[in-house]
Every structure is written in C-alpha cells, then in structure tokens.
Amino acid sequence: MMANMVAAINNALDLILQDDKNAVILGEDVGKDGGVFRVTDGLYDKYGADRVIDTPLSEAGIVGTSIGMALGGMHPIAEVQFAGFMYLAFDQLVNHAARYRSRTRSTRSVPMIVRTPVSGGVRTLEHHSDSPEEYYSHIGGLIVVEPSTPYDAKGLMIKASHMNDPVVFLEPTKLYRLFKQDIPEGPYEVEIGKANIVQKGDDLTIITWGTMVPVVKNAVTNSKRSAEIIDLRTINPLDESTIIESVKRTGRAIIVHEAELTYGPGAEVAARIADKAIFELEAPVMRVASASFPYPFPGYENYYIPNELKVQKAIEKIMSY
Amino acid sequence: MLKKVYDGSISYVQIMDEYGNVDASLRPDSLGDDKIIDMYKWMSYARALDTKVLSLQRQGRAATYAPLVGQEAEQIGSALAMRKQDYFVPNFRQHGVYLARGYPLDTFFLYWKGYEEGAVVGKEYNALPPIVPVATQTLHAAGIAYAQKFGKTNAVVVTYVGDGGTSEGNFYESLNFAGEFNLPLVTIIENNEWAISEPEKNQTAAPTLAQKAIGAGIPGVQVDGNDVIGVYKVVSDAIANAAAGKGPMLIEALTYRMSMHTTADDPTKYRDDKEVTAWKPRDPILRVKTYLTKKNLWNDKLEQQMADEQLKKIDEAVDKAEQFKPDPRSMFEHVYSFMPETLKQEEDAAIAENFWQTAGGAGE
Incomplete structure (x- = not known):
C-alpha cells in the first residue's frame, strides 16, 4: 500500500489494536477527532470509546495513568498532542516509567508507548516545534525512537508494541505528509536499536x-x-x-x-x-x-x-x- | 458519629438575558447606559479584530491563530472590571482583554505573525504575553499575586483558563496556593464548552467547573459568560474583595466557542452544526445591541461610524506590523543576561557562513 507517515502509523496502530486485546490508545482528541494530525483517524469508530480514549486535558494525567494501566496489565499507547506539552509528564517518565524495572529487579515492567509529534519547519505557534530526543535519551530505561520514513514508522511502532519497556515514540510533523512510500499491508517489525x-x-x-x-x-x-x-x-x-x-x-x-x-x-x-x-x-x-x-x-x-x-x-x- | 462537616453551593449570575432584558436588582449602580455603550463598542471592536486576524491567516499573512468570536462578553466585561493597577495573566485567546486594556495592536499582530517582538508587553500594561501551554500560567498568576501582596501594591491579578485547562494539575495547584496564602487572585474559567474536539463533559464528572473552588477552600461563582454586564459585575466584586484582603475567587464564565479551536482545527469533524446554530441567538453582542436599540441609544448610522473607525485603526496597525523586518541576531542576544562564549561562537559562525541569507529569511 502507498502510505505517508500518518497513514503508516495509523495502519500500525490498527494492527496493534487488532492483535493485542489489552492495547488501548489514549490522549487528547485522539477519538472522534482522530488526533489533531489525524494519526488515529477511524480507530474510534472501529474499536470504540473504551479502547480509543479521549482523555481530560492533562499530559501528566495521560502518561501517569498509562503507567498505571501498564502496571495493571493493559498495554497503553498514549498520545501527547505536542512534544512541547510533554514536559508536564516528565516526572512520570523519569521517576516512574524509566525506573520500575530496575527498582523492582524486573519483577515489574511498564510496557507502553508514548507517541508525540516533534520538530519544526511547519510554522506552528510557540511550544509546538520542539526536538526533545536528548531529554528522553538521557534517561536509561526509556527507549527513544524517531522514524524518518513511513516504512520505518510502521515497523518501529509494531516493534515498540512488542517490547516490554516504555517507548517514547517521536514523530516529526514535517515528515507526516512529506512523501508516500510503498509499505506492506500486514504487520512487520523494524528492529529497535538498529540504525x-x-x-x-x-x-x-x-x-x-x-x-x-x-x-x-x-x-x-x-x-x-x-x-x-x-x-x-x-x-x-x-x-x-x-x-x-x-x-x-x-x-x-x-x-x-x-x-x-x-x-x-x-x-x-x-x-x-x-x-x-x-x-x-x-x-x-x-x-x-x-x-x-x-x-x-x-x-x-x-x-x-x-x-x-x-x-x-x-x-x-x-x-x- | 456521623455529621455533616462541609456544605457548599455554587450560584449562577445573569443580569442581561439573551433578549436584552436587564435584571435591575443586580445591575451595578455605577453602570450607566453610557458604560453599556462602551461595552458594546469594545465587544464589536474585539470581533472586528478577530475577523481581521483570521483573514490575514487565511492569506498566509499570520501564523496559526486562535479565534475569540462568541467570547467577547467575558473578555470585555472582565477587562473593563479591572483597574489600571490590576495585573492580567492570559492564556492564548484573550485578544479582547489586550484590546480593552489599551495594548498596541501592531504588537498584537506581530505575535500572531510569529515574532517574539510581538510578545513584548510594556510594563505599563501590567500583563504577560500570551501563554500557549495549557493552564501553566495559572501558577505564574498565583506567584504574581503573591508579589502584589508582598509588595502591598493593592493590585489584583486576573488570570484566564479554558474549560479544558481545568483538567491540568497546575490549575488546581494555583487555586490551592492562592487559597492557602489568601492571595489577590481572580481566576476566570472561559468555559466555551470545547477543548479542541472534546466537549466539556469529557473533562470532568463535576456538574460545574466553578465548584472546583470548593476543594481549594475558596469561593466560586458561575456567570453567563455571554452577558457582559453579569461578567463585569462578578469580576468587579471579586477584584474589590481581593483588593480588600479577602482572598481569591474562581469565576466560571459560561460561553461558547463559535468558531474553531485554532485555524489548524476543523470542527466539522466532531461537532454538530446544529449546536453552533442554537448558540447564535445567545450572541453576546446581539443582546446588548437589542437593549441599546430599544432605548434609542443606538442606530445603523452609529454602527457604521463605529465600524469604520475601528477598521481604520486595525488596518493602520496591520500596516505597521507588516513593516517589521526580523533580525536573526535578536535570537542570540536575548538568551541570557550575558553572552556566553559558546553561544557567541554559534552566532559568529552563522554570520561567517552567511547562513541567515541562505536560510531565506522568515518562512512567511
């Protein structure tokens, strides 16, 4: 299928929700609106409000409850609307998501994905264009991925959903619709940690x-x-x-x-x-x-x-x- | 033992209804018809300004913009209730408040055209520039309120937050600090029923947002946010209270976002047009016009004259803003109070490499 990055990630999320009954998507405007960049478009209609969850407007709330969902046996895929607003959830990532495994000697883990659009070049208002990969990459225990193509975006998202770790998934807004690529319709993985x-x-x-x-x-x-x-x-x-x-x-x-x-x-x-x-x-x-x-x-x-x-x-x- | 340990309630205030009828028992004595004409003019001016930025944005002459249409009463009513010394802490949609506080329009346009020079708010305006991250500014407002109390200035801080913003932790933290320190802080929730695509009922199980004050131990009140007189009254009272040392107040103004969240948003995706249509008769400007026309205080000629004058001022400000030429050196000069060696190297390299010329300037 020919897909831009938005369609590729949408397709990956669809396959993940189909395959993993404990997987949910949560965030602001991810449901009916399909996300402000339309990345979750159509998934609310397909999976319902219990699995594609429009949350209250609270970044710390979204990421913090995602950690709780993961500890409770679910598999949350959170969206924070823009990377510039994700600093409100920084405590949850640094103090909790990154440390559960080490502080419990792997008896607890936080399998979750936090997706957020990053970087600029698209004339947005303040705080909508940050490139925060260094902040999250400094925290051992978090995986930080950032695709540059539709193919990699889909494969990395599916791979991330199979990891038993918290993954910060950075999506460059400038590349969301820049070009299309022929990608497989079914699931495939792109290895994490491999350039x-x-x-x-x-x-x-x-x-x-x-x-x-x-x-x-x-x-x-x-x-x-x-x-x-x-x-x-x-x-x-x-x-x-x-x-x-x-x-x-x-x-x-x-x-x-x-x-x-x-x-x-x-x-x-x-x-x-x-x-x-x-x-x-x-x-x-x-x-x-x-x-x-x-x-x-x-x-x-x-x-x-x-x-x-x-x-x-x-x-x-x-x-x- | 079982006993009731707390009992709270929230009142709703409306002074002018959607048909222009005024509840005389609630109308402030100081509020003559001349002042209502002023309110009408300011609200119309705010709408004209809004229309202009929207059209500039559509022509590629402004960046992303958050329209205010429909929310003129809560902004003008509260702005006119503020005294000169009171301090205004906005989010990103208070164009009407800036306008009525006498803020220069060309600077306002520079902000929405995408230049930091548009965030330069002179000290005389007692205000912060727009703040985009949601509800984070409510804590700054509490801090500024602390500074007023500390400095015994008698100024009151008025801050604004949306219905969505009340879900942020910072919002609660601000109310709690303000209550604990008995700060001169008035927090206005612009409940326009929509946080981008999410209706207010997605934010909370609480039937009112004003009752969030109860948890912080401060008073809360709900007002018809499309009633400029009602808003003026509750905000004036709250400011008078706070100035008298009686502490903070939370005000929930019930209004409606008639347009999109920002120009990047498409409400047809998630909102029934019938809902918007149902709000049209409750327009904040229309009801005041009905009132003034019935009393023979307003007519088409005055309307035209007012519109022409306002548009002229707006156009002059746009022209002035469009003369602005950004200087990339300004980005480096305002990072610290001094110039670090390493930052100077970056600036010098950009000049030596001719980077700013090859970068092709602003992306407008």
Missing part, C-alpha cells in the same frame, strides 16, 4: 535522524561527495557499532540534528566516535544542529533550523582537512 544505512559512501559518514534525513540527502546529492548516510531511527539505545564501522572506513563524521547543539545528542555520538575510532579519523568530528536556545517563533524558524546549505558547507569543511 539504517540510507546510502553507502566512502568519503565521509553523516549520522542523522528525523527531519534532517531528507535535508542531508539533498545536501549530499548537491555536494557530489560520496557520503554514507546513517539514519539512527533509534536514538537510545544507540547503534554504536554501525556508526563506528562506517567512520572507521570513511575517516570523517558529521552529526546533523534539529535539536539544539549544546548538550544535544550529537555530543553523545561524537564522544563515542572519539572513543572508538580516533585513530582512523582524518578530521575533527563535526556537528550541525539548531542554535543553543529553545525553538523560536515561526517567523524566525528558518534562521534556526539547519538547512541543506549549512550541511553542504559542513561537508566541504570536513573534506578540506
């Missing part, structure tokens, strides 16, 4: 994910360099071996992400490259990221998010060493 080599190359390695994947692809095409592009897909746990194997071969690495530069996820990747591939490096590891402050108002967003030219300049710079 995707988008294209092979020999001159340099670019590690990226989410909204920056199409930006990097275009920049590489324009640069005429042979770049290996790695789409992380899972931010935590990191697929370190795929990154290190590639960088050892190319000798050059750029990390490109939309999240802020300072203490961003690029720092983690760069540190691991320095640790495991320093003797193969022919240039310093570079990062291309948004500026080190919260996402601006939409009138300024193009000055803030990395674009193709910024990536191209980084490619030229790293190749000049």
Whole structure:
C-alpha cells in the first residue's frame, strides 16, 4: 500500500489494536477527532470509546495513568498532542516509567508507548516545534525512537508494541505528509536499536535522524561527495557499532540534528566516535544542529533550523582537512 | 458519629438575558447606559479584530491563530472590571482583554505573525504575553499575586483558563496556593464548552467547573459568560474583595466557542452544526445591541461610524506590523543576561557562513 507517515502509523496502530486485546490508545482528541494530525483517524469508530480514549486535558494525567494501566496489565499507547506539552509528564517518565524495572529487579515492567509529534519547519505557534530526543535519551530505561520514513514508522511502532519497556515514540510533523512510500499491508517489525544505512559512501559518514534525513540527502546529492548516510531511527539505545564501522572506513563524521547543539545528542555520538575510532579519523568530528536556545517563533524558524546549505558547507569543511 | 462537616453551593449570575432584558436588582449602580455603550463598542471592536486576524491567516499573512468570536462578553466585561493597577495573566485567546486594556495592536499582530517582538508587553500594561501551554500560567498568576501582596501594591491579578485547562494539575495547584496564602487572585474559567474536539463533559464528572473552588477552600461563582454586564459585575466584586484582603475567587464564565479551536482545527469533524446554530441567538453582542436599540441609544448610522473607525485603526496597525523586518541576531542576544562564549561562537559562525541569507529569511 502507498502510505505517508500518518497513514503508516495509523495502519500500525490498527494492527496493534487488532492483535493485542489489552492495547488501548489514549490522549487528547485522539477519538472522534482522530488526533489533531489525524494519526488515529477511524480507530474510534472501529474499536470504540473504551479502547480509543479521549482523555481530560492533562499530559501528566495521560502518561501517569498509562503507567498505571501498564502496571495493571493493559498495554497503553498514549498520545501527547505536542512534544512541547510533554514536559508536564516528565516526572512520570523519569521517576516512574524509566525506573520500575530496575527498582523492582524486573519483577515489574511498564510496557507502553508514548507517541508525540516533534520538530519544526511547519510554522506552528510557540511550544509546538520542539526536538526533545536528548531529554528522553538521557534517561536509561526509556527507549527513544524517531522514524524518518513511513516504512520505518510502521515497523518501529509494531516493534515498540512488542517490547516490554516504555517507548517514547517521536514523530516529526514535517515528515507526516512529506512523501508516500510503498509499505506492506500486514504487520512487520523494524528492529529497535538498529540504525539504517540510507546510502553507502566512502568519503565521509553523516549520522542523522528525523527531519534532517531528507535535508542531508539533498545536501549530499548537491555536494557530489560520496557520503554514507546513517539514519539512527533509534536514538537510545544507540547503534554504536554501525556508526563506528562506517567512520572507521570513511575517516570523517558529521552529526546533523534539529535539536539544539549544546548538550544535544550529537555530543553523545561524537564522544563515542572519539572513543572508538580516533585513530582512523582524518578530521575533527563535526556537528550541525539548531542554535543553543529553545525553538523560536515561526517567523524566525528558518534562521534556526539547519538547512541543506549549512550541511553542504559542513561537508566541504570536513573534506578540506 | 456521623455529621455533616462541609456544605457548599455554587450560584449562577445573569443580569442581561439573551433578549436584552436587564435584571435591575443586580445591575451595578455605577453602570450607566453610557458604560453599556462602551461595552458594546469594545465587544464589536474585539470581533472586528478577530475577523481581521483570521483573514490575514487565511492569506498566509499570520501564523496559526486562535479565534475569540462568541467570547467577547467575558473578555470585555472582565477587562473593563479591572483597574489600571490590576495585573492580567492570559492564556492564548484573550485578544479582547489586550484590546480593552489599551495594548498596541501592531504588537498584537506581530505575535500572531510569529515574532517574539510581538510578545513584548510594556510594563505599563501590567500583563504577560500570551501563554500557549495549557493552564501553566495559572501558577505564574498565583506567584504574581503573591508579589502584589508582598509588595502591598493593592493590585489584583486576573488570570484566564479554558474549560479544558481545568483538567491540568497546575490549575488546581494555583487555586490551592492562592487559597492557602489568601492571595489577590481572580481566576476566570472561559468555559466555551470545547477543548479542541472534546466537549466539556469529557473533562470532568463535576456538574460545574466553578465548584472546583470548593476543594481549594475558596469561593466560586458561575456567570453567563455571554452577558457582559453579569461578567463585569462578578469580576468587579471579586477584584474589590481581593483588593480588600479577602482572598481569591474562581469565576466560571459560561460561553461558547463559535468558531474553531485554532485555524489548524476543523470542527466539522466532531461537532454538530446544529449546536453552533442554537448558540447564535445567545450572541453576546446581539443582546446588548437589542437593549441599546430599544432605548434609542443606538442606530445603523452609529454602527457604521463605529465600524469604520475601528477598521481604520486595525488596518493602520496591520500596516505597521507588516513593516517589521526580523533580525536573526535578536535570537542570540536575548538568551541570557550575558553572552556566553559558546553561544557567541554559534552566532559568529552563522554570520561567517552567511547562513541567515541562505536560510531565506522568515518562512512567511
């Protein structure tokens, strides 16, 4: 079937609800409205109000009760309407979802998915464009995934539903309807913790994910360099071996992400490259990221998010060493 | 032993009904017909402003916008009840309050066009800029109210939250703090019956939202939010009480969201049009017009004159806002009270790489 990312995730959720009788979807406007981005469209009519639950407007409530549902034997798939509103649920994720397994020595677990739209480039109001993957990836015990294609979105969602862990599932709004892809109609999994080599190359390695994947692809095409592009897909746990194997071969690495530069996820990747591939490096590891402050108002967003030219300049710079 | 340990009730106030009839026993003595004409003009002005931003948005000249149409009475009634020194803490739909508090319209437009310069609210307005995350501002309002008490300013803080916002923990926490510290805080719930696609009954099993005050140990009252006089009265009383040191108040204004949540929303997906139609006769502006016309205080000529004047001011403000040119350096200059070395490096690199030019400017 041809599907954009919205349709692919919708299809995945449909298959999960069909297959797993304990699975429920909950969140604001996920029922009758089908979600503000229409990701849960049609599921309320198909599964009813008991399984596709319009909750009161409370992010901490949605995530906190999801944890309780999971502890109570259900399998909640929560939606927080925008990542910028999910900080209200941060306590529930840090203090509870992430720790139940370790503090009970695996006698309790929290199998749940928290979905939220992330990143910008679509001219939204304040707080609707955050890229928070580094916040959640810093918390051991949470799985953090972020697909960049409809195929990966569906496969990662189904895989996430089979994990016995809390999964933070980040969906880039800019990519929701950017393009369609031919994907299988039935269930399939995309491995969590495994990066995707988008294209092979020999001159340099670019590690990226989410909204920056199409930006990097275009920049590489324009640069005429042979770049290996790695789409992380899972931010935590990191697929370190795929990154290190590639960088050892190319000798050059750029990390490109939309999240802020300072203490961003690029720092983690760069540190691991320095640790495991320093003797193969022919240039310093570079990062291309948004500026080190919260996402601006939409009138300024193009000055803030990395674009193709910024990536191209980084490619030229790293190749000049 | 079994005994009743608490007994509470919630009153409903309406002074002007939907046919323009006024309950004289409740009408404030200070409220003459001249003031009702003012209220009418401000409500009409707010609607004209709303219509303008909506049309700018549809032409791609504004970002996402949250319309206020239908909620003019609760906003104008409460704004006019505030004294100059009182402090206004909004969410994201109080365009009418800004307007009636004399806030510059060109700055207002800059906010909705998507520039931080539109969130610059001069100290003289005693207000915060719009706050988008739901109900989080109610705690700031409690803190600002604490500061008024602490500084003995006699100012009262008035904050707004939607019916959906009452489901957020922060809302309860604010009422509880305000009650515990006996703060000069008036919290107005704009119950417009819809939180995007969810009707108010999806939010709570409580039959009124005003009764949420009871749990915090503070008084609560319900008012016809489409009755500008009723709103003016309950908010004036609440402010007078708070200014006299008698503490906070929760006011639930019953109104209706006649339009979409924001321009990104499509209500036809979840809301029966019949419901909207049923609210049309209860329009907040219409009933005041009926009242004034019956008393020969208003006519078509005055209406036209008013509309022309208001539109002229709105258009001038739009023109001024559209002259604005964003400077990306401003993003870096206002992150801290000082410029960190690492942030300066980022700014310098953006300039050296010519990034802002290649970025193609604002995405409007």
